[in-house]
Amino acid sequence: EKAKWPKETVDLWAKLSKKEANDIDTIQRSIVHHVTTTLARAAYNMDNFSAYQAVALSTRDRLISRWNETQGQLSKVDPKRVYYLSLEFLLGRSMDNALLNMGLKDTYGEGIERLGFNMEEVIESEVDAALGNGGLGRLAACYMDSLATLDYPAWGYGLRYNYGIFQQRIVDGYQTEYPDYWLNFDNPWELPRLDISIQIGFGGHVQTLQDEYGVTRHNWIPGQSVQAIAYDVPIPGYDTENCNNIRLWRSKPTRVFDLTSFNEGNYEKSVEDATNAEKITSVLYPNDNTMAGKELRLKQQYFWTAASLHDIVRRFKKSMREWTDFPNQIAIQLNDTHPALAIVELQRLLVDEEMLSWDDAWEIVIKTFAFTNHTVLPEAMEKWSVPMFEYLLPRHLQIIFDINLFFLQKVEMKVPNDRGLLNRLSIIEEAQPQQIRMAHLAVVGSHKVNGVAALHSNLIKTTIFKDFVDYYGEEKFVNKTNGVTPRRWLHQANPQLSALITETLGNDKWLKDLSLLKGLAAKTEDAAFRKKWMTIKRANKVRLAELIKARCNVEVSPDALFDVQVKRIHEYKRQFMNILSVIHRYRTIKSMTAAQKASVQPRVVIFGGKAAPGYYIAKLVIKLINSVAAVVNQDPAVGDLLKVVFVPDYNVSVAEVIVPASDISQHISTAGTEASGTSNMKFVLNGGLIIGTLDGANVEILEEIGEDNIFIFGCMAHEVEDLRHAQRYRNVPMDPALQGVISAIEKGTFEDPKIFQPLISTLTVGKDFYLISADFASYITANQQVDAAYKNQEEWAKKSIRCTAHMGKFSSDRSVKEYAEEIWNIKPYSVEDEGHL
Ligand code: GPW
Structure with missing residues (x-):
């Protein structure tokens, strides 16, 4: 059709379909245009959600221009x-991510601010x-x-x-x-x-x-x-x-x-x-x-x-x-x-x-x-x-x-x-x-x-x-x-840390070449830098504490150690082992004198994740976590030494708040069952340490960051079959600490114990397929090592910085490049900025 047009028509199309300008004035006009036309609203009739809709529509216009340009050129080439x-x-x-990726977040932020809205609140309106x-x-x-x-x-x-x-x-x-x-x-x-x-x-x-x-x-x-x-x-x-x-x-x-x-x-x-x-x-x-x-x-x-x-x-x-x-x-x-x-x-x-x-x-x-x-x-x-x-x-x-x-x-x-x-x-x-x-x-x-x-x-x-x-x-x-995108999981979710990294490395090239993070390693010995690093972590913990207050109505101290396990609830991921170890910790604290309690490292244990609606045992694990939380959080003998929360409706946007705020996160699947895991990468990228088994990508994270910066415990994948065999046929006794925990549940410490009988049966009648008993002692020890390490905040800060510095390998850019070169045999195509026609 275009070929048949006279020159004037072609020129007119070219002139009128020039890409939108991205100055603040044009952007504000575009937002207001969408408010008054697409949304059919007036300025006095606006809330955060309508502001979100208008900004989204304006962002979408710019996305569509790029989409058209890219797809048009690709059809030709x-x-x-x-x-x-x-x-x-x-x-x-999508909105925050699209604005950051297109380099428009600051302009939109300023534009919407001047129109009477706060960008962060507007972003929160998106589902x-x-x-x-x-x-x-x-x-x-x-x-x-x-x-x-x-x-x-x-x-x-x-x-x-x-x-x-x-x-x-x-x-x-x-x-x-x-x-x-x-x-x-x-x-x-x-x-x-x-x-x-x-x-x-x-x-x-x-x-x-x-x-x-x-x-x-x-x-x-x-x-x-x-x-x-x-x-x-x-x-x-x-x-x-x-x-x-x-x-x-x-x-x-x-x-x-x-x-x-x-x-x-x-x-x-x-x-x-x-x-x-x-x-x-x-x-x-x-x-x-x-x-x-x-x-x-x-x-x-x-x-x-x-x-x-x-x-x-x-x-x-x-x-x-x-x-x-x-x-x-x-x-x-x-x-x-x-x-x-x-x-x-x-x-x-x-x-x-x-x-x-x-x-x-x-x-x-x-x-x-x-x-x-x-x-x-x-x-x-x-x-x-x-x-x-x-x-x-x-x-x-x-x-x-x-x-x-x-x-x-x-x-x-x-x-x-x-x-x-x-x-x-x-x-x-x-x-x-x-x-x-x-x-x-x-x-x-x-x-x-x-x-x-x-x-x-x-x-x-x-x-x-x-x-x-x-x-x-x-x-x-x-x-x-596997890999994860550093744009969403560091730059977007942890803007303060991203800014500090850019300032320290002198530019933001690391966002497209994550191996450049290794430039941070030299800064571990810089006390002023460590202070900045840990101040940002604390600010992120404050933000998470607010979310916990809003969603769980529990007050947690941002000075406690934040310990996180967020992922789908599954027996192989062993949230059950985690909550059992929390009960063990609770019982230990309860048995302490006041003097002994003074040296306990305060901890907030944060769970989140969905169970498949028909997965009865996984749903019972959620119930147990909440029952334990109800008892522990009310116990004056424990106070701030231990808090337990289950954050409801864990999803991507909740993860964006939780990931930057963890001190330690748990990746504790029975060795050989978690194919990779990807949240492990997100936490470490954000300077969170991990406690985990030698499973999935934990093994490669250990290789990259070194054994001093990760807490590894439990059996190895090649030992699993022998351990299962021994448990089935040789009457291996249950770990004594675990036995104590189970007895406490059975005595009714946390609601009617009948509720939890099917869960406990997976350890006894079910022959403990996921080897909770076999790994329990080393798990408790690893958790004690976490407490001890956290006490030395300067050393912890060094570990945290080293974690981020050595995560270059786990960018999804690296993964995707390997697929492209070794499996797909495809090459990048660079869109040339030609305007629309
Ligand atoms: F069963 N994974 C998942 F293999 O999230 F299909 N859902 C699934 O249904 C399956 C796997 C499937 C996960 C793995 O559990 C996790 O270890 C891995 O990191 C992730 O896929 C991405 O590879």
Whole structure:
């Protein structure tokens, strides 16, 4: 169209679509413009929330300019791109982050101040986008920030859930769940693309026919179809014009009224079908590290992967390249097995619809996909029952059986007559009914498989994927240690520390090259610097104490040691062991004389995290924490020496307050169970020390910061199986200190002990699968070492500074660069500032 325009028209467009200026006057005008037009409000009719909406809309205008510019140039240049498929993107709030990344926060801050509002209060009005459960979803968000910042051409693909992770309230000490209807008000951070609509089929049957060359062809005739509508979320990089995209799909009925049912007079059924279609993207499944196995979840997975692949293939076809070029233009990363169906869908599109031969198609598929594994826990491994799968996706089932047959035939050629091996490698588990092992499908359909920390990547090679390593060789299995974005987790969450670091290093280059933090190491011997450092930590603790007062109605002293464990509640993460050790501490204090108490290090133990709504034992752990808190916090014999709080509704924006305020945080999973952990990195980056087991990324954090700056305890991953065996078969007695704690609970020190019996049973009848008893003594000792170290504030300050100084490795920029260079083979593309046309 542009080509057909006369010169005057082109020039007019160019003149009128120049980018917005970013001076304070223009920005204020833009805010007021949105107040009076978009929001239809007047200045006297404003509160913080409307101010937030107006600032958000004005910010969004600038985001859209960058989005258009980046995406326009990328369409023209058409470099290789990566698509990150994730069922979860746990973004949290967007406004502060967008303003900081675009370098506009100060101007907006001043502008809104002069208009009578306080920027920090305005920021607080935004609700979190909570489309994720925990670590896996937040990792996806950090990776999107790094990809944009490093100018990589990357898109995320996910689902636009109407309800994100539930809101947690504590009633009588118990978790209760409330729906997170986050779209109550218009969401300014998404661009609805109502024109991008894709038909997705389900059910039906498969037609088999011979084509004109006598080749057998399969044609899937779905029984129902729904529409996928695109919503785009712009992701601006830090200190670059580049703006990437997360495309989220929403399900809609194909036609509001199914015409057949409608014409047959079956009005009710036609409305019901419409409701069923909407249901697909209604709610995020709230399970972290467990598989629920629900049919609706499988529908979500297919709906999302099919829409995304259709979109990717459509974009590729516009380039008029050969199909063999597909993997040269496109890399697709599978965030765990949730999107593994994409492998099958691409094979189906290439074979059934594009008429490629099976082998040509399969080569393209393998070169395109790579797979990240995030857990070894057996209860988290995705498996789908064959009958249910066949009912929803009959053609995909055939393709999976064919993929499996051809794969096992190759194994048979290499290793003849080993039926045990074929059974162990098979994508199909021979159970009643048969099950599809999604992890096996993901390994077979990808060219690279990675774990998320060194320990974990080695573990998967010797456990769940051992037979695959033997068959494929080592090169297919690699490690990509997780990272976190320093923009959100230091610069945004801890502005004072960020400013001190910039002042000390002389510039803010460290925000794009985190290894530069090592320049802080020399400052440990500078007493004045230590003082500044610890003053900032204290200010952050004051801010957290205010949040605790507001949410828990407990007063805590910012001079006490702040001890934090915030993460999803799970038996393998051992919040239970933590609260048991708190009871031990309480009993110890109670047994002390006044003179002995004088030397006790005061501590505030802070918990936070959600339990999956159906996870009974995890919910009992929350109840126990609250019951202990109720007793301890009221006990005059304890006073300020020990306080216990459970911060309700832990989420990204609460984490932004908690992370900068911790003195010590707990990462105490049974060795070998936490694949990586990412909050461990956030805490240490903010000068918080950690107490932890030799698990996940703790091992690499120890390597970087040195053993004097971390408190390590407990058994090692390779010892776990022997310890479990001994506990099961050799009547190993319970740790005596632990026995004392259990007796105290059973005596009714904290409410009716009957409530907690099922929890206590996991240590006795349940044979203590997570080895709390085995690790308890060394855990108590490590906690005593923490107390002792904290007493020497000057030495503690040095440790804290060293922690931050040596965290360069754990930037998600480093992780993403490794993926780009070693798995995706993509290069950065620098957007040139050309204006709009
Ligand atoms: F089970 N993780 C998570 F592997 O947050 F899929 N949710 C999940 O459902 C799974 C993993 C899954 C976490 C890991 O538990 C954590 O150790 C890791 O740091 C994080 O994923 C990011 O890799």
